[in-house]
Amino acid sequence: MTDGTRLTGITPAEMSSEQRAVYDAIVTSPRGASSRLDADGSLPGPFNAMLLSPAVGMALQNLGSALRYESTLPDLVRELVILLVAGRADSAYEQYAHEPLAREAGADEETLAELRSGNLPTEVSDEVAAALGVADALLGWGLDDEAYAAAVASVGEAWLFEINAVVGYYQLLARQLGLFGVLAPEGER
Structure with missing residues (x-):
């Protein structure tokens, strides 16, 4: 069983090709x-659900990998945007x-606490503030022409x-985690 309350972990022995x-x-x-594979070899967090529909799961896995390891966003910017979505x-x-991952990239505890609460951090670089401002606007479903021009600038x-x-x-992953009741491991929140 994964750390979720609704979805049973799929072990390697149970998997289709x-x-x-x-x-x-x-x-x-x-x-x-x-x-962090579960003790039975099943995938933790959002990854186990990706096995329910292998074609979609593979596409999501590839997208997540590209966003994490092939994008031009600096690690700190990417991780703080992810944590804003998570908050x-x-x-x-x-x-x-x-x-x-955000700590490894240089985030301090005050910034993490603000993001955990869903708030924009107040003490970050101009580059991070700009990126988080764009993410904040996108979480509100978009940018009008003026905000778009400011974001591009x-x-x-x-x-x-x-x-x-x-x-x-990461909105999709958060929804997936909520749907399947996947929680952080005990004592980790």
Whole structure:
């Protein structure tokens, strides 16, 4: 059983060949080492649900991997955008999974506490503030022409595209985690 309350973990022995391909892609990706397999070999967090529909799961796995390891966003910017989404969605698992990555990238505890509460941090660099401002607007479902022009001026079109993709992907994961009742491990929130 995974750390979720609604979805039973799918063990390697129970997987179809299509599910096993998704599983292998997740476990062997750069994030595989940090995926923390459950004791029975099933995937934790949002990854177990990706096995329910292997074609969609593989696409999500590939998108998540591209956002984490191939985008132009600096690690700190990406992780803080993820944590803003997690804070707004009250996604304890995403907070548990990404706060250590944000710390490694240079985030301080005050910034993490503000994001955990769903608030924009007050003491960050101009670059981080600009990126989080864009993410905040996107979480409100978009940018009017004036806000779009300001976002392009502050972060550029490529970052705007990538921030939008990070916001959308992690909103989807937060919804998936909520749907299947996936919680942070005991004592981790």
